[in-house]
Amino acid sequence: MELPKFLLADNSNYPDDIFVLHTEFPRFIINLKDDEIEWFEDLTGEKEEDIATELADLMDKAGEFYDAEMKDLE
Template sequence: MNLPKFLLADNSNYPEDIFVLHTEFPRFLINLKDDEVEWFEDLSGENEEDIANELNALIKQAEDFYDKEMEGLA
């Protein structure tokens, strides 16, 4: 099965939160309400500067994905 790079996630226990799941390495879940990120990968041992730049870019892509999804609903 081919998974999309990003998925919207919902949880009725947190009705005010907006979750986006990144399905490729490094996998993570971001709550766009407060920008809290849960990483599913162990990134220790990686070059900190390189990984920080990559992670910032991925988080921006997750935000852009959400914005595009919401535009499609309007």
């Protein structure tokens, strides 16, 4: 099965939170409400500067994905 790069995630226990799951390396879930990230990968040994740059880009893409999904629902 081929997974999309981003998925929306919802949980009724957290009605004000907006979760986006990134399914490719490095896999993570981000809460767009407060930009909190939970990593599913062990990034030990990766260059901190490279991770920071990639993370900033992926956070932007996650937000753009969410905005596009919401626009499509209108």
